[in-house]
Amino acid sequence: MTAPPLAAAPPRLRRPSVLAALTVVIVGAAHVLAWRGADVSPAALAEGWEGMRDFLGEAVPPDLSWSTVVRPGLDAALVTLYIGLLGTTLSVPFALVLAVLGARTTTPNAFVQQAARSVLSFLRAVPDVVFALIFVTAVGLGPFAGVLALVFHNTGVMGKLWSEAMEETDPGVREALRTNGASGVQVTSHAVLPAVLPQLAGLLLYRLDVNVRSSLVLGLVGAGGIGFLINQSIRLFRFDEMLTYILIVLALVIAVDQLSSAVRRRIGR
Amino acid sequence: MTTATPDTTTAALSVRGLRKTFAGRTVLDGIDLDVRAGELVAVLGANGSGKSTALRCVIGLERPDAGSVRLHGEETAGQAGRRPAAVSRRAAMVFQHIHLVPRRSALDNVCAGALGRLPLRRSLTPLLFPRELREEAMACLARVGLADRAGEAVARLSGGQQQRVAVARALCQRADVLLADEPVASLDPAATTQVLDLLGVLARDEGLAVAAVLHQPALARRHADRIVGLRGGGLVIDAPAGDVPASALDDLYSHGPGPEGTTP
Numbered sequence: 001m002t003a004p005p006l007a008a009a010p011p012r013l014r015r016p017s018v019l020a021a022l023t024v025v026i027v028g029a030a031h032v033l034a035w036r037g038a039d040v041s042p043a044a045l046a047e048g049w050e051g052m053r054d055f056l057g058e059a060v061p062p063d064l065s066w067s068t069v070v071r072p073g074l075d076a077a078l079v080t081l082y083i084g085l086l087g088t089t090l091s092v093p094f095a096l097v098l099a100v101l102g103a104r105t106t107t108p109n110a111f112v113q114q115a116a117r118s119v120l121s122f123l124r125a126v127p128d129v130v131f132a133l134i135f136v137t138a139v140g141l142g143p144f145a146g147v148l149a150l151v152f153h154n155t156g157v158m159g160k161l162w163s164e165a166m167e168e169t170d171p172g173v174r175e176a177l178r179t180n181g182a183s184g185v186q187v188t189s190h191a192v193l194p195a196v197l198p199q200l201a202g203l204l205l206y207r208l209d210v211n212v213r214s215s216l217v218l219g220l221v222g223a224g225g226i227g228f229l230i231n232q233s234i235r236l237f238r239f240d241e242m243l244t245y246i247l248i249v250l251a252l253v254i255a256v257d258q259l260s261s262a263v264r265r266r267i268g269r
Numbered sequence: 270m271t272t273a274t275p276d277t278t279t280a281a282l283s284v285r286g287l288r289k290t291f292a293g294r295t296v297l298d299g300i301d302l303d304v305r306a307g308e309l310v311a312v313l314g315a316n317g318s319g320k321s322t323a324l325r326c327v328i329g330l331e332r333p334d335a336g337s338v339r340l341h342g343e344e345t346a347g348q349a350g351r352r353p354a355a356v357s358r359r360a361a362m363v364f365q366h367i368h369l370v371p372r373r374s375a376l377d378n379v380c381a382g383a384l385g386r387l388p389l390r391r392s393l394t395p396l397l398f399p400r401e402l403r404e405e406a407m408a409c410l411a412r413v414g415l416a417d418r419a420g421e422a423v424a425r426l427s428g429g430q431q432q433r434v435a436v437a438r439a440l441c442q443r444a445d446v447l448l449a450d451e452p453v454a455s456l457d458p459a460a461t462t463q464v465l466d467l468l469g470v471l472a473r474d475e476g477l478a479v480a481a482v483l484h485q486p487a488l489a490r491r492h493a494d495r496i497v498g499l500r501g502g503g504l505v506i507d508a509p510a511g512d513v514p515a516s517a518l519d520d521l522y523s524h525g526p527g528p529e530g531t532t533p
């Protein structure tokens with residue numbers, strides 16, 4: 001019934017090329033090297049199972065005494081949230097300026113553009129934990145060091161994301177305003193920024209979510225918040241205390257994540 | 270505000286010997302075009318014949334390789350730099366895809382037409398726009414029949430209404446030469462008639478010089494005073510709308526070699 005095909009269908013499988021074979025060999029070799037280099041040892045995991053069980057045995061049930069554990073834990077969790085919030089908000093002006101200077105659509109000068117991008121790359125490349133260690137030596141142990149660390153690192157990450165959003169704006173509106181005689185700054189403030197504002201807000205909320213989680217890790221290196229308490233209870237072998245803190249962290253992270261994605265959904269519409 | 274000052278000696282827009290080549294391909298090969306105050310000129314031509322390029326050269330979005338663009342007898346910065354100078358602000362352009370800021374109100378979008386003459390401290394955000402500008406913009410919206418929608422976000426207006434807001438933005442620029450690149454290509458017949466009627470009124474009653482790229486010869490005949498046809502890099506038609514024979518229009522779109530031997 002069916003009409004004869006005009007041309008034979010191509011074969012299901014093409015002969016593998018030399019390049020494909022070579023790629024497989026190289027990727028395979030890389031994994032062998034990585035396995036050895038990272039000291040991966042299933043045997044050690046099996047032997048260590050005992051230790052893990054002891055550890056869990058001590059952690060469960062969690063220590064839920066209100067005045068010595070839960071209350072300080074909640075207070076510290078609030079500090080962690082504060083660090084994440086301030087670290088995000090205070091980086092907004094820096095991220096905005098660097099994003100505008102680094103985007104092709106808002107900055108015609110190639111030198112300025114490259115300079116701004118380099119600053120952003122540097123801030124992004126240095127992990128927030130490293131910034132935290134630096135600032136702990138500068139302003140001492142405590143949440144402020146964590147805030148500073150987040151401001152620096154988040155400026156790099158958020159500035160890059162914002163810059164990319166600005167580069168993807170519709171060239172038509174920019175062109176139209178330029179024919180109205182608008183200057184570069186005016187085109188930025190009347191065509192680019194209004195178009196990307198919802199996206200910038202969405203990325204900001206996403207970063208808030210990430211930063212609250214990072215501020216936890218910052219606490220581990222002495223920059224305040226509940227991470228600091230977790231670190232302490234591990235060092236004192238108070239694993240039941242630690243479990244309580246981790247449960248609090250879990251609740252905090254889920255709450256911030258839910259809130260941020262709910263707001264982002266609303267903006268997206 | 271612009272008043273009808275029909276100027277028969279110098280055309281409002283005068284293009285001479287306009288040439289433009291993209292990567293060795295000559296798109297415009299010496300175009301001469303005059304648009305006088307008070308007339309609506311339809312620019313016709315097949316896809317790729319260079320209609321948009323010609324308009325973009327006039328407005329300063331492309332830099333011509335040769336030729337001159339004069340507005341009221343004054344040379345524009347078209348060839349010298351990308352950014353239109355004060356003279357070239359007398360020309361404005363509207364586009365097929367409208368290019369308004371959808372989230373902003375119609376009024377704020379119209380005010381943006383004045384950006385070229387506002388200092389930065391009065392124009393960094395719409396909140397800083399002077400009161401007189403907002404009044405002028407309201408008047409521009411009234412001229413396109415949309416004063417009652419001034420506060421509404423542009424995204425909530427229909428395509429035809431949006432195109433009229435774009436025309437109002439051009440008016441707020443105080444332009445007296447209005448270029449329109451396929452202003453009705455995305456509009457339904459009713460909105461098309463409305464927008465082209467508006468362009469006709471702006472030309473005949475308010476004395477603007479209007480050049481509009483159209484894709485339908487019938488619309489050009491109905492609305493335009495004059496028709497120019499682009500083919501093979503040159504103007505092969507330039508005559509009052511009533512005097513253009515149908516065969517000439519058919520030739521414009523027929524395949525096969527044009528006068529310069531270029532095929533699409």
Ligand SMILES: Nc1ncnc2c1ncn2[C@@H]1O[C@H](COP(=O)(O)OP(=O)(O)OP(=O)(O)O)[C@@H](O)[C@H]1O
Binds near residue numbers: 296318
């Ligand atoms: N920036 C550019 N770079 C390279 N070639 C271009 C550029 N702009 C236009 N062209 C070419 O110039 C020719 C004319 O294009 P133009 O857009 O002016 O035609 P048009 O008459 O407006 O066509 P349409 O009816 O499709 O809008 C086309 O072949 C196009 O590919």
Ligand SMILES: [Mg+2]
Binds near residue numbers: 320
């Ligand atoms: Mg075109």
